[in-house]
Amino acid sequence: MVKITKGKFEGLKRLSNKNGIIEALAIDQRGSIEKMLSKAKGSSVKLEDIEEFKEAVSKELTPYTSAILLDLEYGTTAITAKNPDTGLLIAYEKTGYDATEAGRLPDLIDDLSALRIKEYGANAVKLLIYYDPDEPAEINEIKHAFIERVGAECKGIDIPFFLEPVTYDSKIEDAKSIEYARIKPHKVKNTIKELTKPQYGIDVLKLEVPINLHFTEGYTDGETAYTKKEAIKHFQEAADLATLPFIYLSAGVTAEQFRETIKLAAEAKTPFSGVLCGRATWQNGVKVYAEKGLQGLTEWLRTEGKQNVLELNDVLEKSAVPWWSTYGGLEKIEVK
Template identity: 55%
Template sequence: MTPNKYKQLEKMSNNDGIIAALAIDQRGSLKKMLASYSDTPNENDIVEFKKAISSELTPYASSILLDPEYGLPAAKVRADNTGLLVAYEKTGYDTTEPGRMPDLIPEWSVKNLKEAGADSIKFLLYIDIDEDKKINEQKEAFVERIGSECVAEDIPLFVELVSYDANITDAKSSEYAKVKPHKVIEAMREFSKPRYNIDVLKVEVPINLDYVDGYNGSNLSVYTKDEALNYFKEQSEATDLPYIFLSAGVSAETFRTELILAKEAGADFNGVLCGRATWKGAIEPYAKDGEEAGIEWMDTEGKKNIEELNNVLKETATPWFKKVRQTV
């Protein structure tokens, strides 16, 4: 890793070398969340909500993930010494053809994201590792291009892998839970190859906790606890890169439990990029009762969510710099 990339990753991390990042790069989905409690959300509501999250919660996070369309004003009000990770992809994916093909925000490049203040670049890829070879070859080439752009600008690249199965519509189903470990781990193995020039992988946990024996309530048991632990360990062994977990919209409590299981399995993960699990509860008071009510929730429940997560990270995550050799 180049000295500049190393320095930028240090900005993304806390003093222990753990990435304890806050994610609020949602765009269309955030507008829908606000709309569920307000009849007339507009573009400015999204901007202002992101600003409130950034100003109130970044004092407790090592870095924040934002988007360039709505999030740059929020970047300006983040706490001092908070790293800035900026999304490069268009929100969602192309629904007019098979394969959930990605696209980039057309008016942005890695160069001007860096000029806008980004310390690191994030790209999200939907990937079914078993999909048609022609589809996956296009995605692989897409990531290679972005990796080359980041090499040229000497800036770290985070790639977020979101798995799916082209033949299973419900990602929360027991049917998908059965194939999820394979989908997550093999995608991670592929994109750990040096040709992609990825610096940090942002990944899902390899299981669905709702189907783990002892954690599944009234749901079907798809995995025993030992099987779940083995999947966490296999995931860790599938890469030599630093990797962090995404919260995938689960509750704050569920996410903490997943991290504890990863630690119990001996997984060598290096932090989190946590979004909705931290701040989703602020949506209702913010949209219904105004900014002041939303900020009150952030300053109490939101802060509590991050501090509890940070405490778990101290006990479970390992420093990313133990995996990285800095070049001269």
């Protein structure tokens, strides 16, 4: 039997559908969404524009998702607008990192705590951290202690802790390059190996897929970093290292690319428990909003945006496994 505290257990159930699959939408972007909207409009955007965009996405798409990830900087109206039956995750970290300092060190929002996140009605705390398992120990020990503190906070108030490690290499500037694609499996696997250790108090890992589909044989006409067989093996080896429930993040690819990536994960028989899908779902709505305003965005969300969610949900229903399967099933969990 595995013991899970009542708050964490209820939180995880609230964030997943009746089958234990996490069909979650992510729109906690802050700096990046501001840049996307500014570029589409050809001018700077107001705080109200970002809030209005997020609110519309939340209102129109959460009826079809089990959960939504939002922030308290630009997303408070979106929280109010979400479907009442949809679970809520709230981001704890400051957006971005200090590029003048080595190691992409993390930081938390100054006026926030895990307790305040819970009091705001969240069912889980989400923390994003940039992580390179090959960084010098003095940098990674800072990050390890940082994660441990957040894990202890979440344990203290009995709320699930979702960690999103985003891998990188300080010597490779473009994480979307074939150069990084070649070493990405190593980075992701070693990150999983470290961060599934119990001292971190993580309940769900929000993971990158261990490959870049754009450089996978059979999915591109250009140069490849791995054959399809090798890509499947990377999925399997990464999954074998995970001793916690894990879900995949979309990492800014298109909706179609993300569906194909998840289908490949399914072909590898990877026991993932869902997704937290962000830009793949709603990024095409940015241009619509810039050109046609709220009404145009709303119409887009009710058609193409909704279709993106439903098509991904269909893939998940055929391929994902319940989060509790990691523990051998619900009957193997003792709620205390």
